[in-house]
Amino acid sequence: MPSRKSPGHRPSHALVLFDIDGTLIRRAGPHHRQALVEAVRKVTGLESTTDSIPVQGMLDPDILTIMMKHAGARPGQIRSAMPELIRIAQNVYSRTCPDLQRKVCPGARRVLRALNRRGIPVGLVTGNLTRIAWKKMEQAGLRSYFRFGAFSETAKDRAGLVRRAIREARQEEWIDGSAKISLIGDHPNDIRAARAIGIRAIAVATGIETREVLEAEKPDLLLDDLRSLSLEELVGC
Numbered sequence: 241m242p243s244r245k246s247p248g249h250r251p252s253h254a255l256v257l258f259d260i261d262g263t264l265i266r267r268a269g270p271h272h273r274q275a276l277v278e279a280v281r282k283v284t285g286l287e288s289t290t291d292s293i294p295v296q297g298m299l300d301p302d303i304l305t306i307m308m309k310h311a312g313a314r315p316g317q318i319r320s321a322m323p324e325l326i327r328i329a330q331n332v333y334s335r336t337c338p339d340l341q342r343k344v345c346p347g348a349r350r351v352l353r354a355l356n357r358r359g360i361p362v363g364l365v366t367g368n369l370t371r372i373a374w375k376k377m378e379q380a381g382l383r384s385y386f387r388f389g390a391f392s393e394t395a396k397d398r399a400g401l402v403r404r405a406i407r408e409a410r411q412e413e414w415i416d417g418s419a420k421i422s423l424i425g426d427h428p429n430d431i432r433a434a435r436a437i438g439i440r441a442i443a444v445a446t447g448i449e450t451r452e453v454l455e456a457e458k459p460d461l462l463l464d465d466l467r468s469l470s471l472e473e474l475v476g477c
């Protein structure tokens with residue numbers, strides 16, 4: 241794999257990781273859920289739904305597992321179908337994802353632009369499958385801000401995803417050993433994942449959860465939205 245280091249590269253003293261849904265974009269429509277339902281139908285013939293599943297803050301493969309379970313599938317069947325479910329769900333979403341430029345959360349573009357300008361590496365940590373995540377970023381006009389990401393089919397939980405992202409940033413020497421690392425998300429699961437790894441948890445109340453619910457998880461910082469995030473919070477010591 242070619243090195244992604246630029247000439248004259250110096251490791252950054254900060255890394256910022258972003259959740260997608262409810263954090264960078266919101267009200268993105270039913271297409272993601274529909275892609276999961278369509279994948280289950282195509283691969284197994286089963287009719288399923290996400291209706292009773294609290295999908296916010298969950299990883300796509302876990303959502304697919306519950307959908308299959310509710311539709312009557314056995315654990316063995318779910319396990320063996322999973323690789324194909326993941327492949328088809330991404331194909332369907334890539335085909336059906338709408339334009340998301342107007343779904344970008346307030347302040348998101350400004351923060352990303354400012355981080356890029358300062359040369360601070362920016363990554364995704366999301367419950368979305370890889371190609372679904374990148375498609376959303378592309379359709380929202382945010383793709384170019386991100387250097388890399390950790391996606392739901394590559395770890396068993398969100399903390400595992402955060403760990404992967406940090407490991408990659410260190411291996412690529414994008415960050416130094418004492419870099420200040422923050423995870424920005426809209427759900428208690430984002431805050432808990434940051435806590436589990438020992439990095440900064442920044443919560444934004446732009447998703448489905450209320451300020452009160454987020455506050456109860458004691459994030460390092462709780463914001464109404466990204467407009468009130470100062471770069472010093474992310475970069476400063």
Ligand SMILES: [Mg+2]
Nearest residue numbers: 259261262426
């Ligand atoms: Mg979210």
